[in-house]
Amino acid sequence: MDALLFFLFAAIAVGCAINLVLQTHPISSALSLVGVMGSLAVLYLLLGGEFIAAVQLIVYAGAIMVLFIFVIMLLNAGAEKKPTRNILRAAVALPLLFTLLAIGAFLVASQTPSTDVVKFGSFLVGGHEIGRALFTTYLLPFEATSILILIAILGAIVLARKEI
């Protein structure tokens, strides 16, 4: 059952990711990205991350994607015009990317023993463990993150003013 769910949602994730890159209209890309994020949330659940799966759905698939779609609709962004110089770019980039994929897959396959299996339920992380770690070991990064978000809010307000 674990393997079935993994294959199903891994296939959805990869399919949606490829669709994201291939679609010319930004709204289609955004909806594909929502699909990737939803299936990744299921994979997080399979890996025992209850809290992070919920955060993935609420923050990523909810808040950030709504922001993206809002901006796409605000700018009235249409489909990309026909690419002109893309052939040369693809001829250089795609072999390099396949090399990166091959090297990454080879390193993963050679470094991790295949006896390590992911058993659902052998390690569960809920909000309790996350909160305990966040407010004891990682208290300073947590506070620094709050300052980062404050700066981001101020930066967004400054950039959205009329006279820039």
Added chain:
Amino acid sequence: MPELPIALPAHVPLSWYLILSVILFVVGAAGFLLRRNIITVFMCIELMLNAVNLTFIAFSHQLKQVDGHIYSFFVMVVAAAEAAVGLAIILTVFKNRSTLEVDEVSSMKL
């Protein structure tokens, strides 16, 4: 549950999660390099961040430690901040140049 025609393993090895993460990262990098719409480029960055998050969660499960979840939580927070500022920059760029093509905004001065 009906019997499947091919024999599936009951559990998935850890390396398959990592290889899925590599695939998602490379697809995101391909979109980052090949697409010209600035919003799509931005979404490909989010895809790469998600791929790295999957690696963190997988290793956290393997090592039976909670730290990977904390790291991916921080990645999500930073991605949210980055999305807010980045989309504000995109709005400003579009207001000043009325284009979303990355090739046409290659110079910083108007």
